[in-house]
Amino acid sequence: MINQIAQRVGRLGGTTAPSILLFLLMFGIYAAHEPSAISPFGISNLVNNAVVLALASAGLTIVILTGNLDLSGSGVVALSNVVVATTSTGVLGSSGSLAVVLAIGIVVGAVNGFLVAYLRLQSLAVTIGSLIICQGIALLVLPAPGGQVADAISDGVTGDLHGIPTAAIILIAAGLLWLILKNTRRGIALYAVGADEAAANLSGIDSRSTKLFAFVAAGICYAVAGFVYCAEIGSGDPRVSDSFLLFMFASVAIGGTSLTGGLGGVIGTIFGAGILTVMQKMLFALGVAEFYTNIFNGLIMIAAIFFGQLTPLVFRLTRREAT
Numbered sequence: 001m002i003n004q005i006a007q008r009v010g011r012l013g014g015t016t017a018p019s020i021l022l023f024l025l026m027f028g029i030y031a032a033h034e035p036s037a038i039s040p041f042g043i044s045n046l047v048n049n050a051v052v053l054a055l056a057s058a059g060l061t062i063v064i065l066t067g068n069l070d071l072s073g074s075g076v077v078a079l080s081n082v083v084v085a086t087t088s089t090g091v092l093g094s095s096g097s098l099a100v101v102l103a104i105g106i107v108v109g110a111v112n113g114f115l116v117a118y119l120r121l122q123s124l125a126v127t128i129g130s131l132i133i134c135q136g137i138a139l140l141v142l143p144a145p146g147g148q149v150a151d152a153i154s155d156g157v158t159g160d161l162h163g164i165p166t167a168a169i170i171l172i173a174a175g176l177l178w179l180i181l182k183n184t185r186r187g188i189a190l191y192a193v194g195a196d197e198a199a200a201n202l203s204g205i206d207s208r209s210t211k212l213f214a215f216v217a218a219g220i221c222y223a224v225a226g227f228v229y230c231a232e233i234g235s236g237d238p239r240v241s242d243s244f245l246l247f248m249f250a251s252v253a254i255g256g257t258s259l260t261g262g263l264g265g266v267i268g269t270i271f272g273a274g275i276l277t278v279m280q281k282m283l284f285a286l287g288v289a290e291f292y293t294n295i296f297n298g299l300i301m302i303a304a305i306f307f308g309q310l311t312p313l314v315f316r317l318t319r320r321e322a323t
Helices: 002-010 012-033 040-065 073-087 093-118 123-141 151-158 166-181 185-195 197-202 207-233 241-254 266-285 290-322
Strands: none
Touching (some): 073 093, 073 123, 073 241, 093 207, 185 207, 197 207, 241 266, 266 290
C-alpha cells in the first residue's frame, strides 16, 4: 500500500503544470506591456511582492493535503508581524524575535493539530477560533499600524545575495524542502490521509500524528510569512489578516491542489501565489481602471482556479478507470 501511494505521489508533479503555464502566460502579457518587468529590478520586485503570500499558502497547502482546512494562517501572520515590529529593535533583537514568532507558529499549529487529530474536532471550527484569538492578541500587542523593524531584518529580507533576491532564495529553499518532504514517509502519509484516511490507517499510517505534523508545519510557514512581511513593510499591521485569507485559498486552488485533500503540492501553490501577484501588475500595465480592477480580479481568479483544478480532476478520473 505504501509503495502504491509513493508511486502516486511521484506522478503528482503534473498537477503543477497548469499553474506554471498560466503564470508564464500572464507574465508574458505583463512583460509585453511593461518592459521593465524582465529587468533585475522588476523580477526582484515581483518576487518580493509574492513571497509572503507564497509562504503562507504553502503552509495551508500542507494542511489541505490531509483533507482538513486551516483558517488560522492569516491570524498567525498578523500576530507574528506585530511581534517582530514591537520586539526586534529591543532586547530580543532580530534572532530573538524570529525565535518568538516561530514558537508562536508551532504552538498555534500544535493546538490546532491536537484538537483536530486527537480530539476529532472539526478543523474549520477549531481554526476559526484560532484565527479570532490570534487577531485579538495582535490588536492587544499593537492596536494600530506602527512599530519598528530592525534594520538587519529589513535589509536582509529585502536585499539580495550575490545578485539573487533574498526573497527568491527563500522561495527556492521552501520548494526544495517540499520536494524532499513529499518523498519521505511523512510526506507520502500527507497524501494518503487526504486521499483515504481509513485506507491509510489500515496500511499502517498514523493519521493522527500526520495531521498534527501538517498543522505544526503550517504554523511554522505562517510565522515565517509574518516575519518576512514585517521586514518588507518595515512596521507592524494587526489588520493584515482581514483580506489575506481569501488569497491564500485562491493560491492553493490555482496551484492545482484539490481542496478536498490528497492531490497537489507546494510547488503549484508557489506559482499560484505568483499568478495572483502578476495578475495585479498585468491589469495595471493594461491600463484597467481601478474601478474595474476587482471585477477583473474575480473573473480571472475563477478562470484560473478552474484551469488549475483540471489536472487533479483528470487524475482522479484516470485513477477510477484504472481501478
